[in-house]
Amino acid sequence: MTIFALQSAGGSPGVTTSAIALALGWPSRVIVAECDPSGGDILAGLLGGHVPPGGGLLTLALEAGRAGDLAVSAFWRHLIELDAEGSRLLLAGLSDPRQSIALQPSWPGLAATFAAVPCDVIADCGRLDASGAVPPLLAAAGLVALVLRPTLRQVSRARPRIDMLTEMVSRERIAVLLAGDGPHSRAEVAGALGVPVLAALPRDAKAAALLADGLGSRRALRARPLMRSAAGAGRALREAAALAGRPSVASQQEAGYPAEIAAVDAGDRS
Structure with missing residues (x-):
């Protein structure tokens, strides 16, 4: 199905909280994949440490390295249910940022697997900077959303990162998701950055405390x-991804993206 990659320009706008909120309001089965190279937070946050660590992104990558392939059927063993129906699932992220170095060779295979699973994947990719980007995952994404607050400081940080993203993905697959309060309107932010603002998530301290730290009921x-708001934002992201379409195999190969990602896309269109 479709990968939705969420990133921030820094300043902690709440990428992980936004990813969880989107997933809980998603209209169909969905996976939240913690792909932030600096580590994941959901096991200790929303789940309050009640789910023992094990499996997750690193174990999946290590298994794939030993087997020489990433089987989609094996992927499901690494997921944690976030709801009673099993329609919101979690692929837990790294527990130590030092593990990200070992993970780098596995990103092409992980991205291809995410693109091949029969449901949407919301990838929490953390902060976008020169050393923290995951190009293979962004190349496979149907939409890359930069999460930021509508403030001058955040918009200023976002400008060069929009330029960075356009070097990795086509501009029609880049958008902004606003999170929290700020003095600038959606139209002002879109005009300043040259990409659409698809939705705005309001500041909601009680909901954020639960989603980020498991506090409350x-x-x-x-x-x-x-x-x-998250339910409407999810619909907006899905509609934007559908309009943008997937990049062609040729454009991916010209950009130097891994062949396995292009192969997954070709298979989806056949």
């Missing part, structure tokens, strides 16, 4: 402003 979560 899930009982009333669905009625919170953040969750109501």
